[in-house]
Amino acid sequence: MDLELQVAVAKVSKYAVSESGDTVETIERPHGGLSLVLVDGQRSGKSAKAISNIVARKAVSLLADGVRDGAAARAAHDYLRTMRSGQVSATLNIVSVDLGTQTIVISRNSHCPVLVVQGQEGALHLLDEPSEAIGIHPRTRPVISEIPIAQDLHVVVFTDGVLSAGERVGQRLDVPAFVHEQLPLCAGETCARALADALLNRAVELDQGRPTDDISVVVVSVVARQQPDTVRRLSVRFPI
């Protein structure tokens, strides 16, 4: 079966704050595939950005060296804890598409669950085992799940801006239900993109257009091959 990997990231800052405290980076894995690193630094704005930047940088540089995900997450924790004397926390998610093992590896250091959707019926599975943010306690470890790469697989990762969206008006977002509802949107070339944009838009909508926190959404989809060519494509867009 010919498959295609799609990754989509959508990110917005807290209302009236110019800089998002969330950082998302992608990096090629030296043995094939790629890794995504999503970090939410404590608080928002410049100070949060500085935190998420150093954590993402450390994780990305280790992953690029071929360090396994669990070790990269532990190292990012130790590094932040050392740099900031255990005073500052961050959540860290690493999603790796490992073409060596033909699996998607999901590392969580975050209270936010990760949503896994599998198969044509869109069976939902929530990765929500208790997991600790990095930077504070000694020897913090990630919670790691590994899922075989297969057609119609979607992994949805987000920061807690999605969970708190709508809190102000007493209307929370039921992420699994929402994603399930949106699955028909997942068509062709823009599957992951459509899911990520829909979830982010819904969160911003619940915050009445004024996000009460930084919000970031990452979707990794494995779908039937859409493109006839073997071209690898990367796109970035943002207002400047």
Add this chain to the structure above:
Amino acid sequence: MDLELQVAVAKVSKYAVSESGDTVETIERPHGGLSLVLVDGQRSGKSAKAISNIVARKAVSLLADGVRDGAAARAAHDYLRTMRSGQVSATLNIVSVDLGTQTIVISRNSHCPVLVVQGQEGALHLLDEPSEAIGIHPRTRPVISEIPIAQDLHVVVFTDGVLSAGERVGQRLDVPAFVHEQLPLCAGETCARALADALLNRAVELDQGRPTDDISVVVVSVVARQQPDTVRRLSVRFPI
């Protein structure tokens, strides 16, 4: 004037070689904006990939630390030359969108020119000052150009697979003429994407569907703002 930044990367391997020897990575700049690193490792396949990977990794990790582009390029050169005893070369391009200085900074360590298209008329400017690949000679330096960020600015960077495309059939690609011809394609949300895909497709076509070398194209476009929201978006797609 509200502007939008668009980045598009399109990459294909040499025919019948599973792994491209070119590596492209993006990284956030700690003071705002992003950098793109494009490396073409000597030869093709696994050995070329190993080279381009270590060069890209070194450059990306320095840029993420806030190191200036010229110093990152010099360091990547010194590193490769030390690691491989001056026996192995690579071309290195860094394109940075620096929101601190409001400029696009282009570093070339490659014989491939970089194309700059400016203004509504699409005035073409070729950055083709002699420039040396990294890894071989002592104290190699990049050739650096800096261009103010303005509407309707396009920077087109590519590896030499574009220059050699069609050689086999005695039909070379006139990149400036081709890009100028394609500018009307640059519309709305998909401007950079359309330009990058068109240039890559044309090169592959001239190689009669069987690229004689790895081919990579990077387009950075600054256009009038298309999106009503302030969302930052990143997308990746490739067959697996």
